Amino acid sequence: DTAVSQTPKYLVTQMGNDKSIKCEQNLGHDTMYWYKQDSKKFLKIMFSYNNKELIINETVPNRFSPKSPDKAHLNLHINSLELGDSAVYFCASSQTTQYFGPGTRLLVL
C-alpha cells in the first residue's frame, strides 16, 4: 500500500505555463507538507497544512498556491513557471515522523 503518493512523477514544461502536482496520503495523518529539493540536494519546506488549515508558508513566491480539499490531499499549483522552479518537489505527511512521497521531478525549459 502506498502511504504518500504524488502525481506526476516527472513534469517537463515550458516557461510561463501553469502546472499542478497532486499529493495524497492514506496514513490518516493530520499534517501535510510540500518541500522543494534543489540541484544541490538541499531540502527546504515550502508549506504545511494541518487538517486543511495552512500552518507554514515559508517565503514562497505567490505563484505557488497549495490547496487542501481534505486532510488526505494537498495539491500544489504553480503559475507562470520559471526556469528556477526546476527542482524535485516532495510531499510529506506526519503525525510525529514525516513520511515522504516519491517526489515530482519538475523541469522547466
Next chain:
Amino acid sequence: AQKITQTQPGMFVQEKEAVTLDCTYDTSDPSYGLFWYKQPSSGEMIFLIYQGSYDQQNATEGRYSLNFQKARKSANLVISASQLGDSAMYFCAMREGGNRDDKIIFGKGTRLHILP
C-alpha cells in the same frame, strides 16, 4: 546560523565496516525530535530513525543506531556492517517543539559511498 550541521559532504567506506555520519543541531527548545533520512539515487526519501529529546535511551532500528549526546547537541547516525545498498545521501533533520507548527529543518546531507 544553521540549525542542523552535517560536516561531511561525502564519505567513502569499505563494505562491512561500521559508518558514523555526523550531525550537530542547535535549538533552545527543550522539546525536539531528531530524524535521519536516506535518499538513494532513485530519489525517494526513506525514514530511518527517530530520537526524541526526552528519550533516555539511544534509538536503534536494525543496523541503524543514533548516538544521541544531548549536552553536545549531537545526533550521529551509526550504520553497522555497511552494505553496498547503503550508498546514498543521508539527511539529518530536527523538529522543534510539539505544536502544529512542527517544521522540520534538514541538514545539507552527507553522500555515503560504500566500496566493494
